[in-house]
Amino acid sequence: MTLIERHRAVLPNWLALYYADPLEIVSGHGRRVTDSTGKSYLDFFAGILTNAIGYDVAEVSDAVRKQLDSGILHTSTLYLIRSQVELAERIAALSGIPDAKVFFTNSGTEANETALMLATQHRRSNQVLAMRNSYHGRAFATVGVTGNRGWSASALSPVRVSYVHGGYRYRGPFAALSDADYTAACVEDLREVIQTTTSGDVACLIAEPIQGVGGFCVPPDGLYGAFAEVLAEYGILFISDEVQTGWGRTGEHFWGIGAHGVTPDMMTFAKGLGNGLAIGGVVARAEVMDSLTANSISTFGGNPVATVGATAVLDYIADHDLQANAAERGAALLAGLRAIDSPWIGDVRGKGLMVGIELVKPGGKEPAPEAAVAVLEGTRARGLLVGKGGLHNNVIRLAPPMTVTADEVDEALDALAGAVGSL
Numbered sequence: 001m002t003l004i005e006r007h008r009a010v011l012p013n014w015l016a017l018y019y020a021d022p023l024e025i026v027s028g029h030g031r032r033v034t035d036s037t038g039k040s041y042l043d044f045f046a047g048i049l050t051n052a053i054g055y056d057v058a059e060v061s062d063a064v065r066k067q068l069d070s071g072i073l074h075t076s077t078l079y080l081i082r083s084q085v086e087l088a089e090r091i092a093a094l095s096g097i098p099d100a101k102v103f104f105t106n107s108g109t110e111a112n113e114t115a116l117m118l119a120t121q122h123r124r125s126n127q128v129l130a131m132r133n134s135y136h137g138r139a140f141a142t143v144g145v146t147g148n149r150g151w152s153a154s155a156l157s158p159v160r161v162s163y164v165h166g167g168y169r170y171r172g173p174f175a176a177l178s179d180a181d182y183t184a185a186c187v188e189d190l191r192e193v194i195q196t197t198t199s200g201d202v203a204c205l206i207a208e209p210i211q212g213v214g215g216f217c218v219p220p221d222g223l224y225g226a227f228a229e230v231l232a233e234y235g236i237l238f239i240s241d242e243v244q245t246g247w248g249r250t251g252e253h254f255w256g257i258g259a260h261g262v263t264p265d266m267m268t269f270a271k272g273l274g275n276g277l278a279i280g281g282v283v284a285r286a287e288v289m290d291s292l293t294a295n296s297i298s299t300f301g302g303n304p305v306a307t308v309g310a311t312a313v314l315d316y317i318a319d320h321d322l323q324a325n326a327a328e329r330g331a332a333l334l335a336g337l338r339a340i341d342s343p344w345i346g347d348v349r350g351k352g353l354m355v356g357i358e359l360v361k362p363g364g365k366e367p368a369p370e371a372a373v374a375v376l377e378g379t380r381a382r383g384l385l386v387g388k389g390g391l392h393n394n395v396i397r398l399a400p401p402m403t404v405t406a407d408e409v410d411e412a413l414d415a416l417a418g419a420v421g422s423l
């Protein structure tokens, strides 16, 4: 049996695998990975935004190796872990949240489950606001707040959710409006949703500053700041899901929410922080973080291997000013894509190294998911890995490691122009 046959025999059908002939990646260096047949690819999806600083980074490997040399991968979070405390101090300071505390998890899902649990406990309400077209994870509450049909795997979530407009502009009812009018219309929608679909004592709003799975949708700067003013009137907490947008990836700001002129009550993070190691977490105002009155631990959350690795990643981002590189390379990528003339391209959007190409049937805005599959296969054939997403599965997503070079951006643009040109 081939590996894909064995995979299909023992792993669930709903595990989304890329490509008609799925890849097995066996090694990586820089922004390139090699598959089991020896073919090399430029990775413009960074795994799935997991590889913030690229593959085979000596500083991260050395930090992890030093931990392994101690003989301990992990004991228990019942004991003090120095690297966990130090990383928490660092993330609390980076967050800009006053009096912040950090709880570590192993994934973005667990981070958002924790944030939702904290908000609902703190506010004594299970009513939650979320954005249409959002994605927040795959467990009970997070799948419940996710506003994207393709990822809404369970209909039995314990939270009561109301969805608001704002995250996905290209197809929303306010698409034609100016930034200011769009923001005003979304604020009005938010107010109406609170007043007409909830009892008013809502726990929180959870939102991605740039929607990831939803297709790298960028709302106008300041939208969530305007939302926060309404939330404050009702005492509703604001959770910024930074699982994709954190650590400087959006270029202009260290956190995606930085573009909105508001400090959230909580931020959740995961993906790039460990550069492939499993680590996520929540950073929140102490008053909110400490609102649980019973014990609650994560056996592996904040384990020493993950926290020494994550510390090395944050050092590397700062030492190499990768936020600036994300801004510069992202702008070049966006400009290069906008110069590609194709009737299949409906929208090119993004910020920093989160860039989306929404594919449509020529002559209109009808989604073209089959074109996205063809571009995915066409770029692979040209030695480039990209991502796919969007409500209609018709968005190509580009998010290379933040160490990406100008030459690699040009190489990716050539492959993309070739694949789009073959549609």
Ligand code: PLP
Pocket (backbone or CB within 6 Å): 106, 107, 108, 109, 110, 112, 135, 136, 137, 138, 208, 212, 213, 241, 242, 243, 244, 270, 271, 280
């Ligand atoms: N939040 C966002 C914005 C995400 O993009 C994801 C994963 O894609 C998650 C949460 C869930 O993270 P994980 O897959 O690590 O559980």
